[in-house]
Amino acid sequence: MRNREVPKYKQLALKIPYGQGYLVGELPEGIKVKEVVPSEIAGVPDPSADVRRALEQPIGNHGVEELRGVRQVVIVVSDLTRPVPNDVILPVLLEKLNAIGIKDEQVTILVGTGLHRPAPPEEFPLIVGPEVAARVKVISHDAYAPGILQQIGVSSRGTPIWINRHYLEADGRILIGMIDPHQFVGYTAGSKSLVIGCGGEATIRANHAHLVEPEATLGRIEGNPAREDIDEIGGLVGINLIINVILNSHKGIVRTVAGHYLAAHRAGVAVARQVSEVPVPALADVAIVSPGGFPKDINLYQAQKGLAHGTRLVKEGGVIILCAECREGAGEKGFIDTMQAGNTPEEVIKVFKQGEFQMGRHKAFLWCRSLVRARVILVSDGVDDNLARIMMVRKAPDLQAAINMALKELPDAEVVTVMPKANSTIPVF
Template identity: 40%
Template sequence: MKISMPYGRSSITVTLPDDRPVDIIEAPAVPPAPEPLEVVRTALDCPLGGISLSTFAGAKSVGIAVSDKTRPIPHQHLLPPLLEKLEALGIPAQAITLYVAVGTHQPMTSDEFPSILPASVLDRYRVVSHDASDHDNLVFLGETSRGTPMWANKGYTHSDLKIVVGNIEPHQFAGFSGGVKSAAIGLGGMETITYNHALMTHPDAQLGAYETNPPRQDIEEIGQKIGIHFACNAVLNQSKKIVHVLTGEPRAVMQAGIPLSKQVCQVGVVSKYNLMISSPGGHPKDINIYQAQKGLAHAALVTNTGGTIILAAACPEGTGSPHYQDWMLGKSSYEDVFKQFSEEGFQIGPHKAYQIARDASQVHFMFFSDIDINLSNALLLNPITDLQSALNSALATLKPGEHVGFLPHASTTIPYLMG
């Protein structure tokens, strides 16, 4: 039996014995909207939460938060109808600025903008990349009830109309992406993001939880303080195509969009597995280790302690975090990671090392990628160079007839144990 999984911009195939049961853990196939532009226009005409863009007719400045290259957002469908709507309200193109919400990622250069935004947008509107470390372009807004200092992009925060554009999908500790998160975190200061992400160690910081999730509700508080008016969010299928679009007041968009996202991404399993093969879902979900780690985290949800997880992620851009990479050098065990992380306190970058160690320490973890093997070893990723041979070795540890789990789109799939 041959099974194929996304890997970078292509795919990779492995072979399993025909008599070995394989459970493909994939949410039901959901067809994309046949006319995505019309779906966006309809959503813009029917905003949720009692807000209308017409309230902002003639606004002197508009800030729109858009996602960076690590998110598969169909800006080519979401942005043109939104921008048309704004101009129809008497807001000229020169009053509109698109802010690339990179969070703690490296700021994008103008040369990279065509990879995320259509030419029709780049030719007509101002686009700038956020930089979480550029204090000259941040404004302080106080602290949240949980003590998170709120630093936000100054230009965006001072805009008369503040819009977020993105998608609603599972997030491993904030519950779900979408809504104000694109700006509250994507356009936040380094200190803000660090304090918020430190909440990931809270027991209620769970994948798929929203109202009871401390980091997510902290994000909502930041978004409220920034004064984000309007969200335009898509729910995407596993092929990264638009299924639904919701617009309106950000919290109302989240509350309506989360059940739709769960329909697309949740899938139950009967029991946990002793062998799980996982792919984050190909580009851009495996663009670097920083993103690909989610493929491990989601696989771990339904893998037995002591079982095996094989993660296949191309990671053409390496680790995605120099701080994480530098912090890991010299460590010889996951215990070293836990000890130093605890002693130093939460830091962005090293938190990725903690997340990997948290899950990898509970299983036999193997990592197949295009990253230099010496670097992978230094990062305690237990790299393998021959995926098929590693799989064969793992299969040899299973009992006859024991099922193998296969997560081809792990980053956007929420597996859960039924019953």
């Protein structure tokens, strides 16, 4: 066993996203370092032209022309938690709708918030762009508002299908979203914008209960029960057209896909894989991980996604250094309450599986699944010592201290992998 008491820091200076800034640290000589980042694919030179191309060349013959003659169009968009360039997409889409005789007065934009808080009207110009907000009616989904939901059946997996009635009342139905890695649905967007974005709490809870199944995992589409349930429900409810974008790390549009809710989404996933899936030659002894800075590290609830992606990088029994500011602390009471239901990660997982599935509690299961595989050192100004104890992690005051702790625990460590944009990165072996 080598003794690395006082490392000489010469090899690599690190700069890790953290909140709206960065953490810095250095690694010693003799360590093999691998940085895992999304592929830097250039954005298209004219984003509006790319959206227009996608609408004029729809995949699966489900284009705007199919909406000719409808009475009312609903367009589902994401809330501010996703950087979808709606201000680029919507003007082109409205132009195409106007061209087939659909007036702005016949269009409603529905902000699909899922179980997030409803989007207030003052956020509408930020979500859809000020020009569009002034042109058409914009409303927000609210999964808990009386009378906002309507049940239309049950999926083959037993998921009750509760959907926003404004969506169901429209005879022209369009979804806009961005395709990004998702830790148990595989990839976001497609029919997820409807089923989760505009679904009821019972629908979302029943679908997300599939996350305990091994096939419900990061980057997997085929055979993934959570994704297949969502897509089945999308087909039962009805979707005329989707418009999905794939973005690079600078939020530039790499590709726009439009058309049939399954065919266009799968074509988009193929592009997203080129951006997000990064070959990694070997598992690391230590992984240094950031969700990607604010808002992805706004709280532990959100930062868990980065931890999950980072868990794929490290050997069993290795160390993950999670760098997450967490200015809002834990972020969800059910998450923390469930973490306190056991004294070990294994106990928390057992308690979760034995109880009724509830949103919030599922994050404790996902968090503890990482803790079973690796030890976690947290660098976070927003998490105090008591919260760190509840989360069953150790705290370090800064990145350099965390590196020193990890290398002291693993004196034979040879490989350190750094993933600074973990939420947008899928390591593949």
